[in-house]
Amino acid sequence: MTTTDNASETVAIGTQIAISFEGVRKEFGSGVNATLAIESVDLDIAEREFVSLIGPSGCGKSTLLRLAADLIEPSGGSVVVNGKSPRQARLDRDYGFIFQAPTLFDWRTVWKNVALPLEIMKISGMSKEKKDEEIERLLDMVALNGFESHHPYQLSGGMQQRVSLARALVFRPSILLMDEPFGALDEITRDRMNLELHRIWAETNTTILFVTHSIPEAVLLSGRVVVMTARPGRVQEIIPIDLPYPRTTEVEESTRYYELVTQVRESLSKAMVGGL
């Protein structure tokens, strides 16, 4: 990874592999009704890297994410997360998963929603004070202090998704798996969330695998954009994004940004043709 060479502020990307897909194949159903969702996907994601998966609907982006999360199992090939099987990585709480819907529990307050993973994980040697401190730190990070005792239905969609972000980060996972997290938000909120996410990524030592439908979003946030073909999903092209860090609104107005958006768009239209 040398994409950060000409960056004004370098972001150190590790040399260790966080997530590795090798010849991965996933079939849903069986017999005549079987559909091949993804086929022979090879992809390595380095520690501290921010990688976006983009592609037409049904290209298996989410499938790839769920395979890494051990929410489904591959039909062939191998997935390795932090040098372990996805199952072991899940049980070790190596990753936080963020869904398109905030998936908050309505009967819990914002504070209790963020506390949920800590309740379940019973992290040894973590006192109640330490947990409270951690929750407060994260609510601060996503700018939700003052909303601790609100219930999710009292918040806007953007605020709800920020709660879910805080909840995913509260146990300090080394990997974040994000499945179109801001897809349901309006564009203004989405822009703000993107910059916020990018700041959080730069502040923490997190590897992010990010599924999106939006080309500008993918280019703005990522170190690399993985373009996938439609049914069955394959990797069409991996485009390195050599934009400077930190990614701000100025970056969004640069010529290089537009060139990269065009490059991804062209690659994506080729992928679409391949899928038809």
Add this chain to the structure above:
Amino acid sequence: MSASASPEVSPQIAASDRFLTDERAERLRSASARIILILILVAIFLGGWEFLKWATDAPRTTLPHFHEVVNYLFSTNSQGDKVWLDTGRNLRLTFIEALTGLAVAIIAGFAAGTLMALSRWTGRGIMPFVIGAQTVPIVAIAPALVIWLGTGWETKALIAGFLAFFPIAVSTARGIGDVSQDSLDLMASYGASRTEVFFKLRLPSALPYIFTGLEVAAAFSVIGAIVAELPVGSQDGIGVVILTSQQYFSLQPESLFAAIGGACLLGGAMVAMVRLIQIAVLRGHRAQELS
């Protein structure tokens, strides 16, 4: 960080405060609206009663005046007791029967509903019995149960519980089973055990469903207890009062209406009790699920 965030947060806080105040005012408005609605309904009911009597020119032995029924309640019966005291004593017994039945139904219904939702095979085994419990004509089976188990209050509690079981079992099964795949995936991503998934996700999200079933069950338990009192041999209970009042209807028509009114009040009180518990338990749940 917090300095840069505060300008965008403060308008949101303001908006949310306005939201809460609106919610409180709205709740107050809906509460007073409800009381007014109830008063209007009572007026319509009494007006309709008296209008019906006037329009059909019904004699006292078909439909007495409402005030005659009220007067009867304050009169003294053949045993020298105040009628309202005697009715209250009978209602109390029926209440105990219904409440005991409801408690048994809650335990059995919750267990059956949970099994139906979580265990495919046990669930399939239980289902026919639950359906069976619903289709058995309780009026037909009550006399047989009284013969087998005696005329004690426990028999009536059992029949009340039998009737209340079905709505609780079904609503529990619905609630426990109706959890989004995302929520389950979320819990899986934390490596949560089955027990944790049940107590932290399934049960709290099922509570609004369960309380809906519980409300129906509360009404059913009163019906069950009254029906169980009807077979010959019972001495006390509002069901017995209804039966005797019917036999002496031509002499004392007011007593039947008083007994019916008492039974209605009992059913209403049971449902209201469940509602109050529901409001206390579901405080944190969505507001619309409470109303």
